[in-house]
Amino acid sequence: xxxxxxxxxxxxxxxxxxxxxxxxxxxxxxxxxxxxxxxxxxxxxxxxxxxxxxxxxxxxxxxxxxxxxxxxxxxxxxxxxxxxxxxxxxxxxxxxxxxxxxxxxxxxxxxxxxxxxxxxxxxxxxxxxxxxx
Numbered sequence: 485x486x487x488x489x490x491x492x493x494x495x496x497x498x499x500x501x502x503x504x505x506x507x508x509x510x511x512x513x514x515x516x517x518x519x520x521x522x523x524x525x526x527x528x529x530x531x532x533x534x535x536x537x538x539x540x541x542x543x544x545x546x547x548x549x550x551x552x553x554x555x556x557x558x559x560x561x562x563x564x565x566x567x568x569x570x571x572x573x574x575x576x577x578x579x580x581x582x583x584x585x586x587x588x589x590x591x592x593x594x595x596x597x598x599x600x601x602x603x604x605x606x607x608x609x610x611x612x613x614x615x616x617x
Contacts, residue, residue: 567596588615
């Protein structure tokens with residue numbers, strides 16, 4: 485896709501495109517790999533599709549007007565608006581959802597996708613996480 489046109493995609497449209505790419509990665513690799521393998525492949529495919537994507541983007545905490553790097557890192561950030569939090573776990577739970585929502589709030593993002601690649605069908609491992617959308 486043309487990056488100039490990608491900036492105009494709203495979060496919901498963008499998430500549909502990225503879910504399709506994630507499904508392609510999962511179909512090719514299947515479950516059972518480490519999170520880092522899926523992250524690298526997804527980063528590659530999203531970039532190849534023409535989207536602007538950042539990997540391991542630092543998200544600071546602002547405390548008493550001071551920006552502090554406390555080690556929070558987004559797995560992937562697409563087009564500066566869609567947070568991707570990747571997991572390879574038996575089950576997603578409330579802690580994973582809370583972590584993703586925290587990232588959305590810290591970065592003032594509206595939408596995140598929590599994606600668990602350790603499932604037979606990826607559609608069963610994707611959860612949308614919303615922050616004021």
